[in-house]
Amino acid sequence: MQPIDLLLSRKSHNKLKSPGPTSEQLDVMFQAALRAPDHAMLRPWRYRIFEKQALEDLGDKFVRATQLSGQELSPEKIEKIRSKPLRAPMLIVASVVLQEHPKVPHIEQILSAGASVQNLLMAAHFQGVGAMWRTGDIAFNDHLMKLLDFEEDEIIAGFVYLGTEEGDKRKVKPFSISDFVTRFE
Numbered sequence: 001m002q003p004i005d006l007l008l009s010r011k012s013h014n015k016l017k018s019p020g021p022t023s024e025q026l027d028v029m030f031q032a033a034l035r036a037p038d039h040a041m042l043r044p045w046r047y048r049i050f051e052k053q054a055l056e057d058l059g060d061k062f063v064r065a066t067q068l069s070g071q072e073l074s075p076e077k078i079e080k081i082r083s084k085p086l087r088a089p090m091l092i093v094a095s096v097v098l099q100e101h102p103k104v105p106h107i108e109q110i111l112s113a114g115a116s117v118q119n120l121l122m123a124a125h126f127q128g129v130g131a132m133w134r135t136g137d138i139a140f141n142d143h144l145m146k147l148l149d150f151e152e153d154e155i156i157a158g159f160v161y162l163g164t165e166e167g168d169k170r171k172v173k174p175f176s177i178s179d180f181v182t183r184f185e
Contacts, residue, residue: 013130016163020090032123036116044109048093058085065144088161098153130165
């Protein structure tokens with residue numbers, strides 16, 4: 001398959017099972033992620049890999065962070081939150097450490113982190129690894145960032161779930177390029 005065909009065939013996978021990516025596949029994914037555009041070479045991206053018992057521990061942190069935010073949770077809601085990291089055999093927490101720089105505003109650093117995550121997703125796809133990038137309320141929970149020992153100016157860019165595709169891929173809604181592109185001549 002040609003690279004452009006691979007690029008055009010990428011989809012998110014909401015059903016992922018074991019096995020997760022191998023160490024070699026992860027190395028390629030991170031090599032690709034670290035090639036993202038990066039004004040002033042700040043390298044603002046950070047990645048934390050969770051698998052096995054660490055996924056369950058992360059689920060406990062999701063619950064604790066949600067409780068610390070003041071939400072009252074039913075036992076059913078607690079279990080739903082706790083199980084979120086278990087949607088795949090591996091979860092990567094992607095983040096960006098915002099830095100003060102005279103030529104690189106925070107928005108550029110956030111966009112760079114997004115490009116880095118996209119490169120990681122594409123490298124996963126190119127290697128046959130299923131992936132899903134998610135956020136949700138928990139991605140913006142300051143308590144979770146503290147529980148994960150984030151740096152002072154570090155924020156979550158998203159949760160990347162990785163594993164072997166199971167079942168049908170998510171359907172992509174049809175679109176017209178003209179809905180998103182305006183050409184000036």
